[in-house]
Amino acid sequence: MRTASLLATVAIPALMATSAAYAAQPAFPDKPIRLIIGSASGSGPDIMARLIAEHLYGAWGQRVVVDTRPGVAGILSAEQALRANPDGYTWLMLTSQLFIATSVYPDLKFNLDKDFDSVSLVGLVPWVVTISPPLPVKSVSELIALAKKSPGKLRYGSGGPGSGEHFATVMFTHMAGIDMLHVPYKGVVGALIDAIANEIQMQFAVYPAAFPHVSSGRLRGLGVSTAKRAPGLPNLPVIVDTVPGYVNFGWYSIVAPKGTPAAVLNKASAEIVKAAREPAFGERLKTLGIEIIAGGRKELDDYRTIERKRLTELVKATGISIAK
Numbered sequence: 001m002r003t004a005s006l007l008a009t010v011a012i013p014a015l016m017a018t019s020a021a022y023a024a025q026p027a028f029p030d031k032p033i034r035l036i037i038g039s040a041s042g043s044g045p046d047i048m049a050r051l052i053a054e055h056l057y058g059a060w061g062q063r064v065v066v067d068t069r070p071g072v073a074g075i076l077s078a079e080q081a082l083r084a085n086p087d088g089y090t091w092l093m094l095t096s097q098l099f100i101a102t103s104v105y106p107d108l109k110f111n112l113d114k115d116f117d118s119v120s121l122v123g124l125v126p127w128v129v130t131i132s133p134p135l136p137v138k139s140v141s142e143l144i145a146l147a148k149k150s151p152g153k154l155r156y157g158s159g160g161p162g163s164g165e166h167f168a169t170v171m172f173t174h175m176a177g178i179d180m181l182h183v184p185y186k187g188v189v190g191a192l193i194d195a196i197a198n199e200i201q202m203q204f205a206v207y208p209a210a211f212p213h214v215s216s217g218r219l220r221g222l223g224v225s226t227a228k229r230a231p232g233l234p235n236l237p238v239i240v241d242t243v244p245g246y247v248n249f250g251w252y253s254i255v256a257p258k259g260t261p262a263a264v265l266n267k268a269s270a271e272i273v274k275a276a277r278e279p280a281f282g283e284r285l286k287t288l289g290i291e292i293i294a295g296g297r298k299e300l301d302d303y304r305t306i307e308r309k310r311l312t313e314l315v316k317a318t319g320i321s322i323a324k
Helices: 002-024 044-060 072-082 096-104 140-149 164-176 188-196 207-216 262-277 279-287 297-318
Strands: 033-037 064-068 090-095 116-131 155-158 181-184 202-206 220-224 249-257 291-295
Touching (some): 044 090, 044 249, 044 279, 072 249, 090 116, 096 164, 116 140, 116 188, 116 207, 116 262, 116 297, 155 164, 164 181, 164 202, 188 202, 202 207, 207 220, 249 262, 249 297, 262 279, 279 291, 291 297
Parallel strands (some): 033 090, 155 181, 155 202
Antiparallel strands (some): 116 291
16 A cells, blocks of 8 residues: 555656646647758749648648758758758658659768658659650650750750759660750759750650640640659650650658657648548649659658669669769
């Protein structure tokens, strides 16, 4: 009895203190959240980030500020995120572009696979191969034939060396057996503008960035990189029909710096997954050509492992280099 009484004497005040401390903690979030992206305004990640920010504001009543930090294929955005306090108020949009960049850039100041905790895998998106309208080709096979006639003469753009656009094109030229001249930009928006102006002739871009220009006729779409046609561009064939084995896609996810409280990660994950599964939000994503995954933390962990293996093998096979 004395032992039980003693335990109660110690445990009850401790429990009360813990409950009081928990009650004193402000509910997350109690201030704006910063979502850092490694792409320019108007890019696919920027469009996706703003849709997520809009939903979370409606759900939580706190702003999610989209902070664009383009440069070095998204590496600058990751470095910026890691400088922040891991208190749950700084997130990073992890995309296929940043994942690719960390497979080809040497001497990075961080380890993408170890320094960021998963929050949610939102969805996948096709790459669209677009050309400047004056270029006299109307199909992927005609583009390949023209490139073979003039090795190194046709110019293609990208969001920078090692970017998703760069990787998608190097993979394409490698598998098609052609040679084209790489013209790097600070972001895909600048590359698309120059493709419209015929300063460059070809440009891979994710569906959300490419769609307005293709649908308006400012650029001519030739094909999509996924195994199936994109619902929003049903007239565009899949590249794999012309280039066997060519299947590639971009993807969007949310991560946070290592050390972010698990409770915060879980709450953010649950709300983003909920958003992606809501019909209204999902329909908006579908209009951007995005295949909704709505995966939670474990799904993103598993996907990152699989994607790292796939990209490592592709980088080795294609010989992609930031020097090219």
